Amino acid sequence: MRYSQLRAFHHVALHGGFSRAAEALFLTQPAVSEQVRRLEQDHDLLLFQRDRKQVVLTAAGERLFRFTKQYFETEAQIEDFLSESRAAIDGELRIIADSAHHLTDYLGQFRAAYPNITITVRSGNTNDVLDELRAYNAEIGIVGSPSPGKDMTLLDLGSARIVGFAARERVSDDLLSLSMSELQNHPLVFREKGSKTRQKLEDEARRAGITLNPAIVAEGREAVRELVASGAGIGFVSQAEFGRDDRIRQIPLEGVDLQMGESMIHLTQRADVRVIRAFMEFVARIRNETSV
Structure with missing residues (x-):
């Protein structure tokens, strides 16, 4: 297994196709296709179902994609750590909430403090929130559960x-x-x-x-x-x-x-992701200031 093969697979899964993955990696489509083919061949796995219009992850591909999301996020955390002197924090913060009302006091102020972070917000019930956080499809969740799980870090709202x-x-x-x-x-x-x-x-x-x-x-x-x-x-x-x-x-x-209690949560193992840490610390500080 080579790094280049994993990276090619990850970007095809992330972007939903070989052409878009090639653009993201600044490679040709045949080069990306060859890396994924070798990964599948070397490990006797079918990672994508292919047809003319789209590629779809197989069950094995879904499992590997979950691992590569963790792998490449850890790589990004290492890069962030080594360049901690940078003043600006950028990236994407994906929030899934059972109710957006609990975000209204924070998002505007957070955007003003961190203008380089892109924020997306979507809705879902508590089960949806937990599933998406555990699948690395969101960074922050808002739930009505007082005990979302031992793998989550919680801030009481x-x-x-x-x-x-x-x-x-x-x-x-x-x-x-x-x-x-x-x-x-x-x-x-x-x-x-x-x-x-x-x-x-x-x-x-x-x-x-x-x-x-x-x-x-x-x-x-x-x-x-x-x-x-x-x-x-x-x-x-x-x-x-x-x-x-x-x-x-x-x-x-x-x-x-x-x-009905509300909590802001994230996966504990992702606590060092810069956008997660920045948002959780920001909300905690605002809550402390308004409660004084």
């Missing part, structure tokens, strides 16, 4: 009460709260399985001997919000994520105190 919410025209103004048993009399809009908000609500219902059957299951918090705003039913969210929307109003849950 606080907690807020879970409330119901409904379209203003759907519920009367004198409906001030709803008990768990009263929820059974309304159409409910839940998020997909894997949502911590949904899990906490269902767990509390089971403890009370109640079964809550959703009328609609929607993927993602924004989809739930739009369905509820249209009058489709009652949804659930933490107060910290409720935001401002004149179409809907909060309905407190009576007799229960369901709290």
Whole structure:
């Protein structure tokens, strides 16, 4: 196995094709193809399924790609360490969050402090966040789980009460709260399985001997919000994520105190990645300053 073979494989997997990998490596496409072919031949492995339009990683290719992501990231960390005197930090920071609301206090300030870092943000439930972090497809995650796993480093972002919410025209103004048993009399809009908000609500219902059957299951918090705003039913969210929307109003849950904690996390073994370290330290400092 040669370094050049691994590098060629990694860039084909990363960029989704031999031509784009060749451009990234400043090589010809035949040269990249030959390096990957030799890697496969030397180790009797098929790493890509090839056709005229695309290349797709095989199961063996997926496993090797996960290793090469770690390998070449370690190489980048070594380079960063050896050039630590550089004042500017650059690179890409990929964030996956169960709710972007928990980032609004930090991203603008962070971008001002580190203008050379490109930030991307996408959404997913807690399971999605953990899977993407462990697959090296994101650097930072925002989750509602208080214990995401021993392989994760956690920064507590606080907690807020879970409330119901409904379209203003759907519920009367004198409906001030709803008990768990009263929820059974309304159409409910839940998020997909894997949502911590949904899990906490269902767990509390089971403890009370109640079964809550959703009328609609929607993927993602924004989809739930739009369905509820249209009058489709009652949804659930933490107060910290409720935001401002004149179409809907909060309905407190009576007799229960369901709290949704939020944490910022990353893979512990990636703690020395410069963009991760910079972001975690920045957020921790802002939280300390605002709590004084």
